[in-house]
Amino acid sequence: MASVQESIEVDVPTRTAYNQWTQFEEFPRFMEGVEEVQQIDDTHLRWRADLWGKHKEWTAEITEQRPDERVAWKNVEGADNAGVITFHRIGEGKAKVTAQIDAEPEGMVESAGDLMGMLDRRVKGDLQRFKEFVEARGKETGEWRGEVDQDPTS
Numbered sequence: 001m002a003s004v005q006e007s008i009e010v011d012v013p014t015r016t017a018y019n020q021w022t023q024f025e026e027f028p029r030f031m032e033g034v035e036e037v038q039q040i041d042d043t044h045l046r047w048r049a050d051l052w053g054k055h056k057e058w059t060a061e062i063t064e065q066r067p068d069e070r071v072a073w074k075n076v077e078g079a080d081n082a083g084v085i086t087f088h089r090i091g092e093g094k095a096k097v098t099a100q101i102d103a104e105p106e107g108m109v110e111s112a113g114d115l116m117g118m119l120d121r122r123v124k125g126d127l128q129r130f131k132e133f134v135e136a137r138g139k140e141t142g143e144w145r146g147e148v149d150q151d152p153t154s
Helices: 014-021 024-029 107-115 118-137
Strands: 002-010 034-041 044-051 054-066 070-078 081-091 094-103
Touching: 002 118, 014 081, 014 094, 014 118, 024 034, 044 070, 054 081, 094 118
Parallel strands: none
Antiparallel strands: 002 094, 034 044, 044 054, 054 070, 070 081, 081 094
């Protein structure tokens, strides 16, 4: 499984960065290759993406969500991936957003891409576009402040 960890500082309050990240259906506006994210319910998302020329779909389950701190997920169907996004206050009106992503490359093209650091570059680019998106607006497009407690058996 390929793993990547990237961080970026954003010039908005932690609450704003977190609130924007909970607007999953907005992801195609800043995530390369993501065509659509549908929020099925509070803990399930249906994704459609074109990743490195290959159409992929998957359903992800939010496994943990704590306002202004973290959002974690894992796939429950389709493309194998999991991760966590964490939010840290680093100053007045400034936050650090860290993405830790695990994804299973499928086939030769994705495996070669993994060896060349393509996932790292994609995550870094997505975080940069998130920064530009949220800073340009200066506020979130919406928010969800609910909590999802981590299942102690997983």
